Amino acid sequence: MSIRQSIITQRSVWERMKKGDQAALADLFSCYYPDLYHYGLKILHLPDLIDDSIQDVFIRIWEKRGTLGEVLNPQAYLISCLRRKLFENKEKYFGHDLPDTTDVETQAAFLFEPAEFMEVEETTEQLRQSMIRAINRLPERQRELILLRFYNNLPYREIALIMNINEQSVKNLMQRALTHLRLHTNRQLQEGVDSLKDLRLTLFVFFRKKN
Amino acid sequence: MVNHKKLDQLLADENFQDDLRAALKDPQRMKVQFIQKYSIREEEFQYAQRILGTLSFQRAEIDHKQIDKSFNRVLEQIERPRILANKKTTVSLWFTRIAAVLTLPLLLTTFYFYQQTRILQFPAQPASGLVAQHTFHAPLGIKTQVVLPDGSLVWLNSGSSLTFPVVFQPNQREIQLQGEAYFEVVKNPAAPMLVSTEHMKIKVYGTKFNVNAFADDQIVRTTLVEGKVTLIPENNTKEYALSPGYTALYYSETKEIKASEVTNMTAYTGWKDGKLLLQDENFGDILKKLERWYNVEIQLSDPSLADYTLYATFVDESIEQVLSIISNSLPIQVEFPKRIRQADGSYAKRKIMIHRNWTKSIS
Numbered sequence: 001m002s003i004r005q006s007i008i009t010q011r012s013v014w015e016r017m018k019k020g021d022q023a024a025l026a027d028l029f030s031c032y033y034p035d036l037y038h039y040g041l042k043i044l045h046l047p048d049l050i051d052d053s054i055q056d057v058f059i060r061i062w063e064k065r066g067t068l069g070e071v072l073n074p075q076a077y078l079i080s081c082l083r084r085k086l087f088e089n090k091e092k093y094f095g096h097d098l099p100d101t102t103d104v105e106t107q108a109a110f111l112f113e114p115a116e117f118m119e120v121e122e123t124t125e126q127l128r129q130s131m132i133r134a135i136n137r138l139p140e141r142q143r144e145l146i147l148l149r150f151y152n153n154l155p156y157r158e159i160a161l162i163m164n165i166n167e168q169s170v171k172n173l174m175q176r177a178l179t180h181l182r183l184h185t186n187r188q189l190q191e192g193v194d195s196l197k198d199l200r201l202t203l204f205v206f207f208r209k210k211n
Numbered sequence: 212m213v214n215h216k217k218l219d220q221l222l223a224d225e226n227f228q229d230d231l232r233a234a235l236k237d238p239q240r241m242k243v244q245f246i247q248k249y250s251i252r253e254e255e256f257q258y259a260q261r262i263l264g265t266l267s268f269q270r271a272e273i274d275h276k277q278i279d280k281s282f283n284r285v286l287e288q289i290e291r292p293r294i295l296a297n298k299k300t301t302v303s304l305w306f307t308r309i310a311a312v313l314t315l316p317l318l319l320t321t322f323y324f325y326q327q328t329r330i331l332q333f334p335a336q337p338a339s340g341l342v343a344q345h346t347f348h349a350p351l352g353i354k355t356q357v358v359l360p361d362g363s364l365v366w367l368n369s370g371s372s373l374t375f376p377v378v379f380q381p382n383q384r385e386i387q388l389q390g391e392a393y394f395e396v397v398k399n400p401a402a403p404m405l406v407s408t409e410h411m412k413i414k415v416y417g418t419k420f421n422v423n424a425f426a427d428d429q430i431v432r433t434t435l436v437e438g439k440v441t442l443i444p445e446n447n448t449k450e451y452a453l454s455p456g457y458t459a460l461y462y463s464e465t466k467e468i469k470a471s472e473v474t475n476m477t478a479y480t481g482w483k484d485g486k487l488l489l490q491d492e493n494f495g496d497i498l499k500k501l502e503r504w505y506n507v508e509i510q511l512s513d514p515s516l517a518d519y520t521l522y523a524t525f526v527d528e529s530i531e532q533v534l535s536i537i538s539n540s541l542p543i544q545v546e547f548p549k550r551i552r553q554a555d556g557s558y559a560k561r562k563i564m565i566h567r568n569w570t571k572s573i574s
Contacts, residue, residue: 022289029282034273051281059288115269120235122257122264131265149228151268156225175223182219182262189261 014074018065029058032078035152039079042147043086043109053089057081076158079148083162110143111136127188134184142177149174213258221249222259231263342380348372349390352506354483359386363404366393366483370425370503391423393483396438410463412443414450421479427499434458434479444468487525487533494519494541498565505530508560513567516543534563544568 010031016024033054040050057078061068071077090109112135117128135146141163148159156174160167182189221227227249234241246256349355349367357365360379367373371390379385384404396404398417406413408424411431418438424431433442435457441450444461451468453459458479459470473479478490487504489497495517498509507530511517519541525533534545546564553559 022286025285026282029285030275030278033278033281034271037273038271051277055281055285055288058285062285062289116271117265118267118269120264120267122235122260127261128265146266150263150266171223171225175219178222178262179219182215182222185262185265189258 010074011071014071017062018068020065025058025062028074028078032075035075036078036082039147039152040082040086042111042144043083044090049089050086053082053085057085073154073158075152076154076162079152079154080162109140110147112143112146124188127185130185130188131181134181137184138177138180142173142180145170145173145177213252213255218251218255218259221251222262227259228263231259232267235260235264235267343377344374345377346372346374350506351503354485359384361397361399361402363397364395368392368482368503369506388422388424390425391421391482393419393421393480395419410445411461412445414441414443416440423479425499425503428496429463431461431463432458432479433461434473434476436476436480442468481524485526487528489521489523489525491520491522493517494521497521497537501530501533505533506560507563509563509565511565516541516565516567530563534565538568542568 010028013024013027013031017028036054036057037050040053041047044050061078061081112132114128114132117132119128123131135143138146144163145159148154148162149156154162156167156170160170163170165173230241230245230248234245242256246253251259347355347357347367349369349371351370353369355367357367357373359365359375360377361384363384365373368391371388371392373386373388373392375384375386379402382402384399384402385407386404387407389409394404394406394415396415396417396419400416404415406415406422408422408431409426410424411433413420413422413433416439418440419436420438420440421434421436422431423434433440433453435453435455437455439452439455441452442459442461443450444466445463447466451459451470453470456473456476457470458473459468461468475488475490477486478488481488482504487500489500492500495511498511498517501507502509521537521540523537525536528536531547537543538545544566546566548562548564550558550561
């Protein structure tokens with residue numbers, strides 16, 4: 001099933017929920033909980049608070065189900081609800097200016113760790129390491145964009161709604177982020193090519209010797 | 212060769228990203244198609260693949276028990292509203308009752324105060340041609356701030372007084388000033404403010420400016436900080452406009468007006484913040500200033516001393532300190548006679564004598 005198709009099915013579940021179907025609410029909850037939880041922890045590393053906030057989001061949606069407007073993608077809608085809630089809470093807990101004494105981990109949102117990345121054929125360990133470093137050096141909003149686009153697989157239109165900017169701005173932000181990543185991983189990108197070439201050469205030499 | 216500019220644009224393209232990530236899963240079949248579709252080189256394809264490929268995330272797994280537990284809490288909350296709704300009605304009913312009880316007294320007091328204000332405002336109406344006037348006076352040694360009926364602010368320097376009506380007329384705001392004041396006038400083009408001093412009137416539309424018109428000075432000094440004012444000297448139909456950052460002197464004896472640019476605005480307006488600035492003023496004028504500032508009487512035994520000029524800034528200093536600092540640069544000797552106790556037990560105004568000090572050379 002493609003992403004688009006699954007969104008359409010999710011929309012029908014959403015419609016059922018709006019008509020008062022509690023089973024549909026349960027489906028939506030178990031379908032989106034992992035992504036919401038993952039996203040929430042990226043903003044505030046307080047698991048209990050994230051769990052509570054997700055519950056609040058669903059309770060409010062259920063209470064307001066009669067007056068909810070048209071929702072194109074439930075996931076994007078839910079993320080934007082949670083996002084608003086968490087940034088409000090973040091201010092409540094830490095104030096606008098986070099005190100110096102708090103752990104850096106709790107301050108900055110949308111940071112990434114090596115364990116979160118998949119090992120794919122096209123990359124090397126060094127490239128992955130320098131990529132993670134480069135991502136974590138991006139401005140917070142660009143890090144959020146990387147998450148929403150490449151982890152949550154959301155289209156630009158939905159990301160625009162979540163981040164409160166227009167679609168063109170999302171694209172511009174993405175280009176800025178990727179250019180930054182390319183420039184900061186350039187050496188490893190080149191090395192990647194070289195090491196692949198090296199590997200081919202070694203294999204070639206190796207097989208020739210055998211022959 | 213990799214065309215980075217083109218590649219950067221492609222990398223940010225939504226469809227390019229989707230297609231490339233699909234190609235990651237099925238490299239051989241998609242690759243050719245992909246390279247054709249976006250007309251890029253193989254090298255560029257690999258480059259893009261390496262960047263976007265590295266941005267592949269591991270899905271975070273969450274225990275289903277956690278999700279179920281969490282959803283049960285949602286269910287608990289959802290099923291409660293019925294009871295909550297009942298509670299709400301009783302609570303809101305009580306609020307309605309309390310509100311009903313409170314409304315009547317509130318209405319009555321509002322009506323009462325409304326009537327009161329109308330009565331208070333009545334005498335201010337210029338029905339009989341007479342308007343009630345306020346006069347504020349800042350005694351010697353004391354500065355004060357006055358808020359005019361239209362919200363304009365006036366700082367009154369010591370020894371000055373300001374007279375203004377309880378309510379301004381709709382088309383003119385007339386006030387009288389004796390002495391020195393700094394104005395911050397609320398803008399109202401329909402009702403210009405007219406500041407009358409003994410020898411000159413100043414017409415104002417909304418601005419910040421300083422007027423110095425002490426009766427014993429024979430000179431009216433108007434200094435404009437911002438906005439626009441026009442000067443109307445006595446017995447003169449002509450109006451003189453003053454630009455911001457300029458100061459104008461009107462000599463009432465010769466009926467002359469001279470304007471010059473201000474290099475240091477604080478010299479003219481600093482007094483309202485407690486700064487006493489003396490800029491190229493003659494000693495006689497400075498002593499007049501000090502007399503008002505400190506509420507003292509200063510006598511010069513040698514009138515020729517009055518012609519010395521000096522620059523100085525004082526903040527928070529006492530009169531003794533000020534004069535001792537001045538005596539460092541002028542050939543003067545300061546005498547502080549003992550205060551005279553009057554018959555009723557109070558003390559007379561403090562007197563200070565200044566003599567020429569012949570032993571000191573002029574620096």
